[in-house]
Structure formats: structure tokens, C-alpha cells
Amino acid sequence: MKIVALMLLAATGLVTGCVGLIPVPSLSRQPADGRVIQAQEAAFIVPGQTTRAQVVEQLGADFRASPRLPVMAYSWDLPGGTALWWWAVFCTEGGAGDAGEFEWGRWRAFFVAFDQDGYVTKTKFVRLSGRKSLDEQLEAWGAACYAKQNHDSLAFHTQAH
Numbered sequence: 001m002k003i004v005a006l007m008l009l010a011a012t013g014l015v016t017g018c019v020g021l022i023p024v025p026s027l028s029r030q031p032a033d034g035r036v037i038q039a040q041e042a043a044f045i046v047p048g049q050t051t052r053a054q055v056v057e058q059l060g061a062d063f064r065a066s067p068r069l070p071v072m073a074y075s076w077d078l079p080g081g082t083a084l085w086w087w088a089v090f091c092t093e094g095g096a097g098d099a100g101e102f103e104w105g106r107w108r109a110f111f112v113a114f115d116q117d118g119y120v121t122k123t124k125f126v127r128l129s130g131r132k133s134l135d136e137q138l139e140a141w142g143a144a145c146y147a148k149q150n151h152d153s154l155a156f157h158t159q160a161h
Helices: 002-014 052-059 134-160
Strands: 015-025 071-091 094-114 120-127
Touching: 052 071, 052 094, 071 134, 094 134, 120 134
Parallel strands: none
Antiparallel strands: 015 071, 071 094, 094 120
16 A cells, blocks of 8 residues: 555656636626527416417517427527636656637527417426537427326316216
């Protein structure tokens, strides 16, 4: 055990380095893409009463609709910031390192689901993942909404009989 500790101590003396990351958040509230939908703007929506046409009239036509399910999404991307990074390793033989920067954002959406008659059944503000497309995330949410809606409807009809 002492030999391993001595070897690690010796290696530390021969090889040294550093890693760094400095995040620089964006102070802008202006979206880089899309239009931000605020909760107050969507407060007029009442499930079972508000129609798709009323949603589009109030929130605008800049949305993405699913071709398979009666759901749509208003999405926007707020700038998150920039980060500077670097790493360096130094040893008795020389050294190596690299540096760079990257940006990140805050991709959000307002999802709206409708029934077969075009009335709102559910809404949700969501934080979107950069690993999947807007369509994939909208359809997954829509499928979950309709699975629950059909389950609840089936349970209601079963209890009624």
C-alpha cells in the first residue's frame, strides 16, 4: 500500500495540470428563436371550453402542429450564455492543452392538446430536451395525454354501466 502511495506522489510531481470552466450567463430576455408565451397570455384557456381557433387567434399562428395527433406547440429558445473552457497537462517531457467556448440555450414550449371536436383538453409549459426534436417531444406528450384520456373515459363508461 505504501508503494502505491509513493508512486502516486511521485507521479504527481512529474505530471501536473489544470482544468477550467468559466460560465458567462446571458442577460438577454429576448428569445433567439420563436416568441415567448407567458402564463398570463395562456390564462384565457379553459379545458373543455376554449377551441383551437381561439388559441390560434390569441397566441398566433407561429406553432408546430402534429400530423398524427390533435396537439400543437409554441416553442422558443432563450439564450442561456457562453462558457469558456480549458485544460492543460504538464510533465517532464513537455505539455499539452486545449481551450474553447460553447453556448447553451433554454429551449421551452407551450403544448396544447385538443379533443376530436377541437376543444382544449390539456396544456403544459415544458422545458425541452436538446437530444430530441420538438416533434418527438410533442408527440410523446400528446400520446401520454390521449392514453390517460382514453383510460379515464373507459373507467367512466365502465362505472356508468
